[in-house]
Amino acid sequence: MENKSKLSILTNGLIKENPVLVLVLGTCPTLATSTSVINGFGMGVSATAVLICSNIVIALLRKIIPDNVRIPCFITVIAGFVTIVQLVVKAFAPALDKSLGLYLPLIVVNCIILGRAEMFASKNGIIDSALDGIGMGIGFTLTLVVMGSLRELIGAGTWCGVPILSRIMPGMSIMTLVPGGFFVYALVMAFVHYITTDKSTIREGFGCSDCAMQDDCVDGSGCAKGEVA
């Protein structure tokens, strides 16, 4: 029983509560860095590292942090880890640093991380929070890799730089540009909606009651409430 619940925390983030496709969090980095598989993977791994570390630290500090100032505390913890990841990437993967550019420091405002800190890590123990971070991170990375694969395959005819489709047809570079990003995201999300409609898991837990901002939210007009719910 114990093991099963631990496993379900881990697998929650993959499909059922996929942060990007079901919870609709972290849309900016998803769209911006899924231009190719490598970029998407790099972004996913960086965000996952921050997510796991910040989840652990916030779970450790959850009883010390006063409730009124928890958001600034969370942001400080997250910003610290983002800076670490930023410096590590800059030192060991300068090419990735160049292609992610502005979006690397912007992990700090990635709503997935703050959302999980608020929704999960501030209420659960260390191990559960770490597992939640791993699961969510894998879900995020997986989505980015899938979107990156689609965009790179159609847009440039390659996968991870290896030419595949480019021998048969020329790449449609629009897919690696901005409109292609929105289009592929829409397609993937509609597909997930399509395969999960009868299981009816997708619409649960996307109301205001599960929202990270619900305490700050005055009447729900400031969020995507009712969008999917």
Add this chain to the structure above:
Amino acid sequence: MAKYVIIIISMVLVNNYPLAQFLGICPFLGVSKDKESATGMGIAVTFVMVLATAVTWPIQNLLLDRFGIGYLQTVVFILVIAALVQLIEMFMKKNMVGLYKSLGVFLPLITTNCAVLGVCISNIDSGYNYLQSLFNAFGAGIGFLFAMILMAGVRSKLVDQSRMPKSWQGVPIVLLTAAIMALSFMGFGGMFS
């Protein structure tokens, strides 16, 4: 003067934040349901962007760079923005009740809006001077407002009144709308070289 006009026009049309640079997508998708809240959010973001730039630019150039602690940029900027938003909210609540009623709802959401942190960092990265940074932030805000109003207009007319497959309802159809809007904004791409 022409330089500043070019900065603003290029930020509004060519480098529009939500439609060409993927910044500020969350409010762009979430708050664009009706025109009033879209306008309110757009104005609030513009306001915070200009103020945040006005504060973070001197911090970077006079403090962080001078003492060689530029690596603290992310931490310092996000804390400054969070504190600033809180301060604006408190100030508005006390002194500008009318404005607070129309914009106050959006202020807590702005802290985690990547467009605000994005404009502060990109001002530093592109080496703008103080005045150029302020104009850049203002242009980015106006561009965001422009995209929000366009999106709200399209959504109220098209998205909410048309029939579509069930799996496309909600966010996917909005993303598709955004794709078409982004496509048309690409037409501005060659305006400045």
